[in-house]
Amino acid sequence: MRKYKLALAAAVLPLTACSTVGEGSDLGVYSLVRVKPTKVGNGSIVVDPPRPWNRQRRFFFFDSVRWVEDWTLNGPYLDAITFVSGLPSGEYLVRQRKTDERQVPKFRGNMTAPEITALLESAYRVRGGAVEFHTLNLAPRQFLGYPGFQFDYEHLDGDELWRKGRAVGAIIDGRLYLMMYDAARSHYYANALPDFEMMANNARLNG
Amino acid sequence: MCIRCEISRRSLLMGGGAAAASLATGVAQARILPKNMVPLIGPGFRPTETDEIGLWGLMDRVEEEVSGSNLLIKDASIVAYLQHIIGRVGGPAARDMRIYLAHVPDFNAMMFPSGFAVVFSGLLLRMRNEAQLAGVIAHESGHFLRRHLIRSWRDMKRKSDIFAIGAMAAGIGGGAAGIYMGDYVQLAQLATILSLFQYSRAMEAEADAMGARLIAEAGYAPMEMATVWEQLIGEMNASARYRRKYRERGSLFDTHPSPESRMADLRISANEVTVPGKVYDAGHERYLKTIAPIRQMLLEDQVKLNDPGGSQYLLNTLALDGWDGTLRYYEGEVWRLRNRVGDEDRAAQSYAVAVAYPDAPPEAWRSHGLELIKQGRSGEGKAALGRYLKMKPTAPDAPFIRQMIS
Numbered sequence A: 001m002r003k004y005k006l007a008l009a010a011a012v013l014p015l016t017a018c019s020t021v022g023e024g025s026d027l028g029v030y031s032l033v034r035v036k037p038t039k040v041g042n043g044s045i046v047v048d049p050p051r052p053w054n055r056q057r058r059f060f061f062f063d064s065v066r067w068v069e070d071w072t073l074n075g076p077y078l079d080a081i082t083f084v085s086g087l088p089s090g091e092y093l094v095r096q097r098k099t100d101e102r103q104v105p106k107f108r109g110n111m112t113a114p115e116i117t118a119l120l121e122s123a124y125r126v127r128g129g130a131v132e133f134h135t136l137n138l139a140p141r142q143f144l145g146y147p148g149f150q151f152d153y154e155h156l157d158g159d160e161l162w163r164k165g166r167a168v169g170a171i172i173d174g175r176l177y178l179m180m181y182d183a184a185r186s187h188y189y190a191n192a193l194p195d196f197e198m199m200a201n202n203a204r205l206n207g
Numbered sequence B: 001m002c003i004r005c006e007i008s009r010r011s012l013l014m015g016g017g018a019a020a021a022s023l024a025t026g027v028a029q030a031r032i033l034p035k036n037m038v039p040l041i042g043p044g045f046r047p048t049e050t051d052e053i054g055l056w057g058l059m060d061r062v063e064e065e066v067s068g069s070n071l072l073i074k075d076a077s078i079v080a081y082l083q084h085i086i087g088r089v090g091g092p093a094a095r096d097m098r099i100y101l102a103h104v105p106d107f108n109a110m111m112f113p114s115g116f117a118v119v120f121s122g123l124l125l126r127m128r129n130e131a132q133l134a135g136v137i138a139h140e141s142g143h144f145l146r147r148h149l150i151r152s153w154r155d156m157k158r159k160s161d162i163f164a165i166g167a168m169a170a171g172i173g174g175g176a177a178g179i180y181m182g183d184y185v186q187l188a189q190l191a192t193i194l195s196l197f198q199y200s201r202a203m204e205a206e207a208d209a210m211g212a213r214l215i216a217e218a219g220y221a222p223m224e225m226a227t228v229w230e231q232l233i234g235e236m237n238a239s240a241r242y243r244r245k246y247r248e249r250g251s252l253f254d255t256h257p258s259p260e261s262r263m264a265d266l267r268i269s270a271n272e273v274t275v276p277g278k279v280y281d282a283g284h285e286r287y288l289k290t291i292a293p294i295r296q297m298l299l300e301d302q303v304k305l306n307d308p309g310g311s312q313y314l315l316n317t318l319a320l321d322g323w324d325g326t327l328r329y330y331e332g333e334v335w336r337l338r339n340r341v342g343d344e345d346r347a348a349q350s351y352a353v354a355v356a357y358p359d360a361p362p363e364a365w366r367s368h369g370l371e372l373i374k375q376g377r378s379g380e381g382k383a384a385l386g387r388y389l390k391m392k393p394t395a396p397d398a399p400f401i402r403q404m405i406s
Helices: A002-021 A113-126 A188-202 B005-014 B050-067 B076-089 B121-126 B130-145 B148-159 B162-176 B184-196 B201-217 B223-242 B259-273 B284-303 B308-321 B325-338 B343-354 B362-374 B378-391 B398-405
Strands: A030-033 A038-040 A045-047 A053-056 A068-072 A079-087 A130-143 A146-157 A162-172 A175-184 B098-102 B109-111 B116-120
Touching: A045 A079, A079 A188, A113 A130, A113 A146, A113 A162, A113 A175, A113 B325, A113 B362, A113 B398, A130 A162, A130 B398, A162 A188, A175 A188, B050 B098, B050 B116, B050 B148, B076 B098, B076 B130, B076 B201, B076 B284, B098 B121, B109 B130, B116 B121, B116 B130, B121 B130, B121 B223, B121 B284, B121 B308, B130 B148, B130 B201, B130 B223, B130 B284, B148 B201, B201 B223, B201 B259, B223 B259, B223 B308, B284 B308, B284 B325, B308 B325, B325 B343, B325 B362, B343 B362, B362 B378, B378 B398
Parallel strands: B098 B116
Antiparallel strands: A030 A053, A038 A045, A053 A068, A068 A079, A079 A175, A130 A146, A146 A162, A162 A175, B109 B116
16 A cells, blocks of 8 residues: 555656646746846846847756756747857767767857857757758957857758757857857748847846 | 667566567577578569468568658668678569668667568668678578568467467567658667567577578678677777776576577678688778768767767777777767766867868867867967868858858
């Protein structure tokens, strides 16, 4: 009898734990981002979203890099914005095991913009399963009031869908600050690009 | 059927797959002699028995999905080249087999029961000459010519439990129904399912022997087939060692011949079908010339995966035929992406060597320039970046590089 109870408790616990944290019936994967100044990542960047977005919860052990935060409008397969709020030199954008054969490269504070773009490309290939990746443009652009870069790209993923993305970033005091928008190339990219552009322009360092 | 299924099957067995019991039939086999390998089908073969007709029906649907996938590389000259090779080493079925090139940066090729083959682009990167590519394709043709799929399918039905077969059929049906068939991970899973048809070690050995015979008859050096295996084993070991892992070997479940023993058999078979004094053509120049339009893309696909052990081994293997500017540039890229202490200096050296070759790609000049600037040699660095812009004025990153120079 005792054994039965334990098993039942184990089965029920994860569900209840999730549903009390999240809003609505989405098992707590997302929480609402309201239209007001919002801190992202570890709180060092503030943006003003022009409409409500969904913040993806970070999962312990799965993807708990504290400088990185993901938002989506229609679900991560269709569109997503990733904020990187001051990733220190020597850190990675994602959690990964040392024994993984294919790895997202480590960030270094002395990287130039073309090296950052290569790092992002590897991330898409290693983690996103991109089989084709094209750089469309790399140009200078101010970000958070510092000289930075804008990187446009598109990629074909293993699920046969072309996606398109834009990253706007800068290295400030050896730390990587970045906003990255990635969406299905047809319809979705154009749909939320104005939101991304507005936030990339109104993003500011906190304090 | 699928040159890497041995590996995937083993991982499946380790995971305790449902069909594990039916596969535990490992008995030591004598080497299969190439001279005994006669094709079991003739030109224009079509199935006549109900079970095989049904299987072909399913496979036709799989082929429809595969041929419509946007993961295929459609470069007409390269696809024609592959078709030409299967035409040379396909034996009696040479004109019946179809071949598709999928843009997947892995080392794999597979033959489906109805006679179409899928080759992954990562395979083309790893072949050093036409004879090696022909060897892999001949091995796959061997499975079709020896009717391995239907034989193992029937064998399996006879002696294994009905649930395993049900699960397999469902898996194949799922693939055939087009549920995500385009996803290459799914494609790889399909390969695993196909491997459950049980390519026994005897059948793999048959395909090796048949393949050696087919390429010898087509005038390719049979020994190149064994060399392909050697390269595959070397790369797997290098990649695993780099990550401080060891390739599993000799486990309780290991009913397959180790790749090493298979390679040894293949060497003997290759010797057997080699005619002393005959001059064999490896087709090195022809091969490189044909894949030249996509070679840099293939290198890019591999190196950007940041698997330093595997990529380094691969570059060194390709460089056995001579280093060039492109290979040196990608050597630098491997170091740079690995990014350990001292790697940036190693990368900088590789770029510096790369640009000394007349065929250095424009990107080598860019990387060389960036490294020089980091080393404080700003003038030389800007000159190198200028060289990059001159070679590739419409490069997508030109606006940024131009700003760096100004």
